[in-house]
Amino acid sequence: MAWRYDFSNQQASVFFLDNSTPAPKRELWPAGLCFDDELITQVTGIGGGIEALARAYQHHSNQVRIVERDRIVGPVEADGLVTGLDSFALAVLTADCVPVAFSTKGAVGIAHCGWKGIVGGILAESVKAIRELVGDPSANVEAAVGPHICVECYEFEGPSKAEVKKKYGDSAFRTVLASSHLDLGALISYELSELGVSADFTNDQCTNQTDTLNSYRGDGSELRQTSFVVKGPWLGSLMVDG
Numbered sequence: 358m359a360w361r362y363d364f365s366n367q368q369a370s371v372f373f374l375d376n377s378t379p380a381p382k383r384e385l386w387p388a389g390l391c392f393d394d395e396l397i398t399q400v401t402g403i404g405g406g407i408e409a410l411a412r413a414y415q416h417h418s419n420q421v422r423i424v425e426r427d428r429i430v431g432p433v434e435a436d437g438l439v440t441g442l443d444s445f446a447l448a449v450l451t452a453d454c455v456p457v458a459f460s461t462k463g464a465v466g467i468a469h470c471g472w473k474g475i476v477g478g479i480l481a482e483s484v485k486a487i488r489e490l491v492g493d494p495s496a497n498v499e500a501a502v503g504p505h506i507c508v509e510c511y512e513f514e515g516p517s518k519a520e521v522k523k524k525y526g527d528s529a530f531r532t533v534l535a536s537s538h539l540d541l542g543a544l545i546s547y548e549l550s551e552l553g554v555s556a557d558f559t560n561d562q563c564t565n566q567t568d569t570l571n572s573y574r575g576d577g578s579e580l581r582q583t584s585f586v587v588k589g590p591w592l593g594s595l596m597v598d599g
């Protein structure tokens with residue numbers, strides 16, 4: 358099944374898939390642009406209407422690439438993708454990290470956000486890239502935040518904590534059973550608010566507490582779920598299984 362979120366301009370939607378649509382092995386779905394209809398159907402769980410599917414090699418960076426009709430601009434290593442093209446699905450794979458999709462009039466984007474990427478500025482870089490793409494530095498951008506590990510389930514200690522604390526202070530953490538936990542959703546909410554982006558959190562189920570979602574921290578899963586954003590006037594009629 359999938360959670361679908363329609364952006365208010367009705368010209369773009371994001372689909373947060375669960376593990377009933379397992380991400381295919383990476384050798385079958387290499388990073389880059391994919392035009393293989395069969396693979397697109399397998400990955401997205403929906404068939405017709407999607408012309409191409411794009412994903413990057415995610416590496417917890419703040420790098421964002423533009424997807425054009427026949428190429429991804431720059432190296433395929435990135436954690437954010439943006440495009441102005443209709444029917445091009447931009448995807449990220451996650452299992453506790455946060456998929457965040459963006460929409461503005463004329464473009465969409467998606468980002469893979471773990472603590473490292475958030476601290477590094479992946480959200481700001483994504484919003485900047487989408488605004489540059491439509492040529493309006495103050496363009497109204499909406500965001501939708503997908504399933505990720507919740508603060509109760511995300512114990513966060515050690516050297517990484519100092520890095521997060523340096524940027525966000527103590528308010529990023531909550532004490533749960535005497536240990537320090539990180540609230541990824543709160544960091545994202547803060548960052549997006551600073552960027553003037555409205556965010557929807559109705560699809561932020563906890564990956565660890567939801568049976569149909571893969572969780573790296575919960576069960577050491579190597580499996581990931583796919584989230585993708587796509588724009589196009591044809592989206593209204595699109596149904597999703599489940």
Ligand SMILES: [Zn+2]
Pocket residue numbers: 506507508509510511563564565566
């Ligand atoms: Zn949880």
